[in-house]
Amino acid sequence: MPQPFEVLSLSEGIDHLRAGYRRGLLVPFVGAGLSAPRMRGWLSLVKALAAEADVKDLKLPENPTDQHLILASERVVWQAKARGLSLGNLMAKCLPGTECDHAATPAATAALASVWWPLVLSTNYDRLFLDAFNAMHHDGKRKHDGDRMVALGRGADDSHTVLQSLNQPYRPLLWALQGFLGQSMHGADLQREIVLGFEQYRRATFENAAFRSSFAELFRSRSFFFVGSGLSEEYFKGLFGESIVRLGVHQHAHCALINESDLALDTPWFLHTRLNIVALTYSDKGGKKYSGFAPCLQELAAALNEPPKGGxxxxxxxxxxxxxxxxxxxxxxxxxxxxxxxxxxxxxxxxxxxxxxxxxxxxxxxxxxxxxxxxxxxxxxxxxxxxxxxxxxxxxxxxxxxxxxxxxxxxxxxxxxxxxxxxxxxxxxxxxxxxxxxxxxxxxxxxxxxxxxxxxxxxxxxxxxxxxxxxxxxxxxxxxxxxxxxxxxxxxxxxxxxxDPSEVLNCEALRFLVEIHLGAETTRLPMYVAGKKSVAQVAQYLGLDKKWGFEVDPGPTAVETHRRSDFELSLLDAGVVPGSTIRFRKEASKI
Incomplete structure (x- = not known):
């Protein structure tokens, strides 16, 4: 009789993770476990929110299941809304943990943040990982912010930016899927996007076509690495399943890091055969539960941070x-x-x-x-x-x-x-x-x-x-x-x-992105134009007059900006290079 399949450990799967990382396919999908104990876990957070919102009876048993917590979260959200309370404000007050050193970055967060990631997905509301990443790779080291990690939310502009980053060099991004205590790079208040209850999750998913489509494309084209996430949110499983049914299974499986003591008998089989997610386990080796979490992420970081080889x-x-x-x-x-x-x-x-x-x-x-x-x-x-x-x-x-x-x-x-x-x-x-x-x-x-x-x-x-x-x-x-x-x-x-160096070496035309910002709307389109063409010619083609201003990102110098009087500059003289973005904006008084 053949031997049954055994679940892989992280160490056994690390070569595949390294290969996916080198190809730009590996995308961390982080959950609350990564921010513990600096931020509260689900049970503690629900209780703290209930106390702050004066919700008297959560109907939670002594050892609640995920389903119990889902129901309790829904009660908290519903009663907070009924009393006119802001969930974002409640979250900002209740999320930080109470029994930890708030000056220290958790070891697991520091380990994952030590790796340079072009994109990270997060269900966390806090900015702990974002700040740790920038402290490691940007803050105090740069005189520009073009490679500082920034947050994005579920709005159409933000979702489209995530997709844009998949195929061209772009700054590191944190896609906050359930809201965030901060602003989006496009200026949206992501605290307004915070969701916790079942009804909020459902509306955030089903009423947002841009988010659903963008998430499906990402799930189909990248390999998620679930870290500190219990994969308990049913609406995420629905998004995963929808992508698989509509677009097919991606040849590069997703991976989930799971403590071996949390591994139910059929969990690996279900994750793999129904959601294309391979379970990778880690052990605590005699310590208290989850004591092996940070060390295994440190092992992964050491592998991914090895100097690249080959030309x-x-x-x-x-x-x-x-x-x-x-x-x-x-x-x-x-x-x-x-x-x-x-x-x-x-x-x-x-x-x-x-x-x-x-x-x-x-x-x-x-x-x-x-x-x-x-x-x-x-x-x-x-x-x-x-x-x-x-x-x-x-x-x-x-x-x-x-x-x-x-x-x-x-x-x-x-x-x-x-x-x-x-x-x-x-x-x-x-x-x-x-x-x-x-x-x-x-x-x-x-x-x-x-x-x-x-x-x-x-x-x-x-x-x-x-x-x-x-x-x-x-x-x-x-x-x-x-x-x-x-x-x-x-x-x-x-x-x-x-x-693609071949494109730059062998194409005369510049490939760049144009963004047209008009009020709250943004239109994006790629362009292939000879560098000798002027900004005015591009603007004329787009139907924009000289009441519009423009800027080039990245700027060609530390302080240089371009105003309407610079429209006659050629694209090259304006500082446009392959991969640049030209943003056209109209002053509020001109709209």
């Missing part, structure tokens, strides 16, 4: 330049140059000095073996060569109106093209470059946009030379290859397919 190769395709190949690698730049192998490191000027003056500041990712006295490259004020070496320092800056050299996204492509041209003219067959103007601490935009502009610079170099000799270009994502203070956002965009 990707791409080509610039043209009758003139079939000999230009481009490799992208998550690695340090080589420690030495050679006769045919040139190295290009990133540099700046002290205190924002002019390009031609001030102390040269070399990136910390440039090995000291490549340091040395430099001389300016003739006719290229943004390039300096180490004397006697095939090493260039590229200053991807642009002189501002006051003569200082400021970071400018629009200058990276030109600097890249000039560095390649100079190296190739002087005999280079291989050129290794780090990502320019992409400091993880002083950057003005997400690093992936610096990479995109470097790819445009390679295309510019390749198409601009008629005497092209074979050239192998290697871009090293040094921040992804570090053993500490690693930043993998740019590399993850490549590995997951959200950024």
């Amino acid at each position: 990707r190769r791409f080509w610039v395709r043209s009758s003139l330049n079939e000999s230009v190949s481009v490799d992208l690698e998550p690695s340090a730049i080589p420690p030495s140059d050679s006769e045919n192998h040139w190295i290009v490191g990133s540099a700046g000027r002290s205190g924002g000095s002019r390009l031609s003056s001030g102390k040269l500041l070399v990136s910390g990712d440039v090995p000291t073996s490549l340091h040395g006295p430099t001389v300016a490259v003739s006719d290229h004020e943004d390039l300096h060569r180490v004397e006697g070496r095939n090493v260039l320092y590229a200053i991807a800056r642009k002189s501002t109106v006051n003569g200082r050299a400021g970071r400018d996204l629009r200058h990276i492509a030109d600097t890249t093209a000039r560095a390649l041209s100079f190296a190739a003219t002087n005999g280079a067959k291989v050129v290794s470059l780090m990502i320019l103007s992409a400091s993880t601490s002083k950057g003005r935009w997400p690093r992936v946009f610096s990479l995109i502009e470097m790819l445009r610079g390679i295309r510019q170099y390749a198409l601009g030379r008629s005497d092209l000799l074979p050239l192998h270009v290697i871009i090293h994502d040094t921040a992804a290859g570090r053993s500490f203070d690693r930043s993998i956002a740019a590399w993850q965009a490549i590995e997951s397919g959200k950024l």
Whole structure:
């Protein structure tokens, strides 16, 4: 007789989780267990809400089941509404736990937040994970907020933004499925979206077509990893089932982390065969119940935080330049140059000095073996060569109106093209470059946009030379290859397919997103337009006059904004690059 299937442990499934994470498929779906004990569990929360709302009889037995808690929650919500009380205000007051250190982040939260996630789904109302993630990956480290995790709710704008993020580089997102004590990135008050009772859940689900469709698409195209969630909400099971019936089973199963003592006999079979969710267990190893929860998440985080390995190769395709190949690698730049192998490191000027003056500041990712006295490259004020070496320092800056050299996204492509041209003219067959103007601490935009502009610079170099000799270009994502203070956002965009370098290398047109904000309505549409076209031409095509203002995200400099008087700028001069967003807005007085 064949041996029966056994439930997998987290350790046994960790290789599959790692593979899904590398491909951008793994999406944590977090529940109340992740925030414990800083935030109350379900039973404690229902009792606290009842006391605050003066609900006298919850009819709860001594050891209530999930069904008992569902009924009790419904009584609390109904009576609070009948008395004119705000559920959001009640939640803000009652949610924090009373028997814990409120200054400490729970170990499980810290472990999961140590991993860089492009998207996290949450049924929690608190901002504990959001703050822990940003403290780890953003706060105090950036001079922009373009890669700070932000919350989204169930509204149409928010739901569409979640779907938009699946196929292009985007900031990290927390999709708060049951409301949130804070605001959405689009300004909605997510406290108004807080749901607790059965009737609220039902209305939030069945009366919101945008949310239902977006959730179904996400369930179909990603692999959820349920953490700290009991999967007890029937309306979520209904959403899962609806997606499976309408769209079919996704080939990448979802996974649920479950304490082995909570595993009922038929639970793994039901989750797998009916909801496409594979149970992964963990044990407490002699400690009190759930004592093994944080350690197993720490084990997972260690696996997912391993430095990425391997590279990707791409080509610039043209009758003139079939000999230009481009490799992208998550690695340090080589420690030495050679006769045919040139190295290009990133540099700046002290205190924002002019390009031609001030102390040269070399990136910390440039090995000291490549340091040395430099001389300016003739006719290229943004390039300096180490004397006697095939090493260039590229200053991807642009002189501002006051003569200082400021970071400018629009200058990276030109600097890249000039560095390649100079190296190739002087005999280079291989050129290794780090990502320019992409400091993880002083950057003005997400690093992936610096990479995109470097790819445009390679295309510019390749198409601009008629005497092209074979050239192998290697871009090293040094921040992804570090053993500490690693930043993998740019590399993850490549590995997951959200950024297609072939498109940037081989397409003249810019692919960007347009958002038109009119009152409470937002219209979004992708556009493919040649960079020489003006903002005015785009606006005219969309039927927008010059009463509209616009902004470009990310902005090309730290302080630059564009007003209506800038409409005649070309898209490139306005700072639009592949992956940018142009937002058109009309002042309230003009609507």
